[in-house]
Amino acid sequence: MAADDRIEGGPRHVACIMDGNGRWATKRGRPRLFGHHAGARRVKEIVRACPDLGVRYLTIFAFSTENWKRTQSEVSGLMKLFRRYIQREARDLLAEGVRVRFIGDRVRLDAKLVRLMDELELLTSGNDRVHLTIALNYGGRDELGRATKRMAQEVAEGKLSPRDVDETTLARFLDTHVLPDPDLVIRTSGEARISNFLLWQSAYAEYEFVDTLWPDFCPEEFARVLRLYGARDRRFGAVLA
Ligand code: IPE
Ligand code: IPE
Ligand code: MG
Helix, strand or coil, X not given: CCHXXXXXXXXXXXXXXXXXXXHHHHHCCCCHHHHHHHHHHHHHHHHHHHHHHCCCXXXXXEEECCHHHCCHHHHHHHHHHHHHHHHHXXXXXXXXXXXXXXXXXXXCCCHHHHHHHHHHHHHCCCCCCEEEEEEEEEXXXXXXXXXXXXXXXXXXXXXXXXXXXXXXXXXXXCCCCCCCCCCEEEECXXXXXXXXXXXXXXXXXXXXXXXXXXXXXXXXXXXXXXHHHHCCCCCCCCCCC
């Protein structure tokens, strides 16, 4: 993809609900984890396409707080895949200027995975070309619950006055506090729901739902979806002149 692929009025922050890995594998008569591995390979291509498309922030939904309801073998296979992904990709992510962050509740994740996540965040903390945020054991309601608990704690300790609690204060306690809100949320696989992703942050995001299953979602289709966004009017409640 070349520099002139940059899209006029394109989104700065894109969030992706990477859905359809399981169906992609089932269609091929393969186990669901085969689809998750194919999906992980797609991530790399999409991240690489970002700079030329003018996308500075990419946030991807890798595992939801509800995904623990899946079979033990799928969950443990996914956790192993996350560990391997970090170990294998760290060097390229660093070299390609990608700053990686994780959002979600780390408490339920195993210690080895959490250590790898912390290390990758630290390793890439000097990068600024693309900001990749991976939502892992993330749920929008869970995030709001954890943020509210920490805020209430500060009130109880006298560090924060209830008078000063407003939407800006609450946003400071969210996992995403250093990130801008997403401009565009893309969900693959034909499902038209948000499944508890970035509930607060997406208040004024545009949405694109595409039928393609995530392992088939290529940079060309990503660019096509970004162009659809570029053609939209965002009004934020106002009336355009
Ligand atoms: C998305 O693909 C990846 C995760 C939720 C981890 P799915 O695993 O949900 O795939 P489908 O929706 O069953 O096809
Ligand atoms: C959302 O997909 C979570 C991720 C992509 C990680 P799901 O497949 O879990 O969502 P539902 O169950 O179809 O709503
Ligand atoms: Mg799914």
